[in-house]
Structure formats: structure tokens, C-alpha cells
Amino acid sequence: MLSLSIARAPAATTERIVVEAYTGLAIGGVDPVAYFTDGQMLKGLPEFELMAQGAVWRFRNEDNRAFFAAAPQIYGPQFGGYDPVDVARGVAVAGQPRLWLIYGQRLYLFAREDSRNAFAARPDATARAAAAAWPALRETLAR
Structure with a gap:
């Protein structure tokens, strides 16, 4: 008997939004609004999907989907x-939905705990440096 095991799709790092390579789900199907409203990482549901910015976003409920649709620049990860x-540093490394922080009313995802700790130690300086580097880095990523 042949047994197939399907591993979770790795995040694509050649896109302007981190998405799962095979599903197109942004941030692994986690509801980005729930970080703000519930203070935790919560999976979104397929019945509350929204296509935006070239990615499929999932939400826990209709209200969260509506909040995101009205202000993706606030609720979407920076x-x-x-x-x-x-x-x-000028490098595109996909953040993980389980490693997150809200700072300045914006959501940030991190690839490693040490990155989150470094950001938390100097959030203003790191956010400014990332904002300055992002336009050039963003242009190197696929559309």
C-alpha cells in the first residue's frame, strides 16, 4: 500500500506578501485581525476568506474580514x-505567524525568537530601518 504524506507548504519568499506556496494563504491562514481583537494567533476559517494584495486571507468571522477589508494597511502584517x-538588513525572510508583536498599532511577524527580542529591545530604530530598506527590497520580490 502506498502512503502519501503531504507536508505543510513552505512560505514563498519571492512574493511581496508571505504566502503558502501551494495554497496562496497569507500568514498560514491565520486571522490577522485576531492579533488585535483577541491578543493571540487564531486560525481563520475558509468560509471567511478575502482575496487582497494577491493573497488569500482568512478570518474568524465576518466582522474581522470587514475590518481587514476596510484597513489592510493597519491589520495586515508590516x-x-x-x-x-x-x-x-535588506534581506527578505518570511515571518512566522506564531512569532508576532504589535507595536505602534501595527502587526509584525518574525522568523526567529531572537529577531522578535531584538525588535522589542529597539522597536523605533528597527521599525525605521526596516521602513527605509523595504521599498528597495520590495522591488526585488515578485509581483
């Missing part, structure tokens, strides 16, 4: 979900 510490 720098397309790439780790801001790496972005500041």
Missing part, C-alpha cells in the same frame, strides 16, 4: 509578513 529585523 513588510508583507517578512521579519522586520531581516528587512532592515
